[in-house]
Amino acid sequence: MMALPPVIFLMGPTAAGKTDLALELARLLPCDLISVDSAMVYRGMDIGTAKPERAVLEVFPHGLIDIRDPAESYSAAEFCADARALMAQSVEQGRIPLLVGGTMLYYKALLEGLADMPSADPLVRAELEARAAAEGWEALHRELAAVDPESAARIHPNDPQRLTRALEVYRVSGQTMTEHRRRQMQENPDTGTSTGSQLPYTVVQLAIAPAQRQILHERIARRFQAMLEQGFIEEVEALRSRSELHAGLPSIRAVGYRQAWAYLDGELSRDEMIERGIIATRQLAKRQFTWLRSWSDLQWLDSLACDNLSCVLKYLESVSILH
Template sequence: MAATLPPVICLMGPTASGKTDLAMYLADRFPCELVSVDSALVYQGMDIGTAKPDTETLARYPHHLVDILDPAEAYSAALFRADALQLVSEITARGRIPLLVGGTMLYFRALAEGLAPMPAADPAVRKQIESMAASEGWEGVHARLADADPQAARRIHPNDPQRLQRALEVYLLTGISLTEWHRRQSTEKAQAEDSGASFLPYTMHYMSIAPCERSVLHERIATRFRTMMQQGFLGEVEALHARSDLHPALPSVRAVGYRQLWDYFDGKLSLDEAVERGVIATRQLAKRQMTWLRGWQAEIDWFDSLDPNRFDQALKHLERITI
């Protein structure tokens, strides 16, 4: 009988769905180590707007890949995959269970499926795209992408500049669409699986938590954004805006909520407009996250954020898959 591969738990879900609370509950009951899967939590000094667990919580429930970079630095799915694989290996070697928790679906996919060998970011091409966005708006960039890669344009919302920029950048650098890069990646993965090779030396288990009613998630997002404003989110962005080395092209500044308040400090929006757009952008993010989850190729065990028994249900599920 073949040896059982060690388990890796992936707890996914849209923003404001209760992932962190569930992860901490499970960490209290199983020998888990938490690994953050969040493209904004990696940044130091971005605490309120990312809903980062506070210092006391992080002391009790340490999260790997939190506060590892200055906001002036860039992080990517490729860097996350390398970091996560190293951490998973180390956690497993300690006889513990890696529990990856977060809402950056691209990172989860990068871990599970790998990444096509696409070109690295090119500052000159990015500047070209940013100039295009400045003159034509991101809708113009989206239209340009639609000509080059219609499938990617259908997947990527015009209000998602980070993904728009990367998709068009790949095409401009290589003449090959992002969709084609991903197709080649999937083909290589399928060939590896057909040959009997294991893509990851772990048994991957996917869990997701989300409210069954979309309206509930929308209200949670609005309430959380208002709460963050009361907690000092505006001052947090003001401190970042005052730094001479930060600008809107950086991934940190493009994070949802930060981008809209940054526009307020740039004089492009009133504060009320910035808050309203921040809520709308967060809801759009949640919608994209749910789209990713519904299209996930592997089996996912779903838990309803509104079910009072969700913690016990998740616990029983974890007991079953780790025995």
Template sequence: MSRLPPAIFLMGPTAAGKTDLAIELAQALPCELISVDSALVYRGMDIGTAKPPSALLEAFPHRLIDIRDPAQSYSAAEFVSDAREAMAEISASGRIPLLVGGTMLYYRALLDGLAEMPPADAQIRAALEAQAEAEGLAALHRQLAEVDPESAARIHPNDPQRLVRALEVYRVSGMSMSEHRARQRAQKAGAGESERSILPYTVAQLSIAPAQRQVLHHRIEQRFVQMVEQGFVEEVETLRERRDLNPEMPSMRAVGYRQVWSYLDGDYARDEMLQRGVAATRQLAKRQLTWLRGWDGIHWLETSARDNLPRALKYLESLSILS
């Protein structure tokens, strides 16, 4: 039986230092980088997404950055297809795919595959969107918690797209998303198919984060303020000038963009925009850490440690990734 090619996942919450460590790894190993970030796929969204600067991207190219216009959508299924293609090309060249980013759903979809769900129903979706408009997203989240508590725990109460989709699946099929996933996992297990065999690689899973939550909160606040000072508001102003964009689009729902858009609409003052942007980013980090703490096989690294590179290399060596 031939040995599976290696791949490295470098995960972690926002502002934890993933990019810096990825560059160190790329300098030490024959790696090529693949971005795992649902916001970095969009062109023209540079400051608010903390996109690596152009000089760094030129020296260390990242695949799957700047591959969509903000008016377009980009799904987890598209990511899986694009990432698998990129990983195959990198492996064929004798190099190691290094996937770095914080969109945990993308990693999970790569590892476990995407569960097949019922098709969309325009009438049911319209009714759910009307309910959200009339009663608020909190009402939809409470409703989801009654029929699918597992999905409700995973989906943020202010995520209209995923809330509507989860309830739509239940209304269309009479089964929750969680039940669909559990049934398909059982079918794969009954067929003797390992969930991990879906991705034909030996995967090393690294995650980096500060040990203290307040340290991460401080880093998030510092970075958000810095992004505003670097022209984040002006970046959103430019996007607002386009007639084909609105704040409900997936791209404009990225953390920070919605808060700046509302500030430009006059919904609140600059200081409140800063507070809301920082709070939303902290909530994102909390959700990312929740995913990661329930994740098997992760090797954790501390953001402020000075020996993360040798620790990571030692871990990779223990998995025979470097042999």
């Protein structure tokens, strides 16, 4: 029986050093880099997403960067379809797909599949977002709690994307997310997801992060300040100049952009924007750690170690990826 072709997942919290390690691997191995980042998909959002510089992308192209306009949405289902196509293309060429980024939901969706939910409805979503703008997200959370208390318990009132999606599913189909998932568990008890979700690869799962959380917090603060020096506010001003973009879009709700947008709206002072941007980034890192702590088959690397590249190469040899 032939071994499945290899795929490498390089995960970790924001500012942990994922991109640097991915580039080191790509210099030595026949890797095709695929971005796993829900914000880097957007064009014109470069500084605030810590997107690799143009010169780097010319030498080391990344799939799934700059594939959407900020006015558009991009779902986990779309990511799975796009990533699967790029992985298949890479393997056909005898290369190794190297997926790098910090959007944990995307990795989970690739590994486990996605629950089969109704398609998005732009009219319903626009209605929900208009109501949220008028009454606040707490009002929508109360509505969700009334029809789907299980989903409401999982979704924070300040998580508008998931909150909107849960209500959209109910309004479009007449069934709650909980009811959809329960039905799918009955139909496919092994995973509770749509069929055909198993990846046809040997997946090597790596995670990189500083061993001490305080070091990551310091990195996050330094990086946010560096982004400001690189012209982050000017980048957000350019986005604001487009009449079709607004604070309710998934792109503009990205960490950092949301705070900068509020600053330019006059809702925050510059110091408040910086403080809230750094806090929001730390909270993102905390959520990423929460995902990773529940992950199985994960090989951890310390961001501060000087031999991560050799450690990864030895690990790949130990699991028969390299010979």
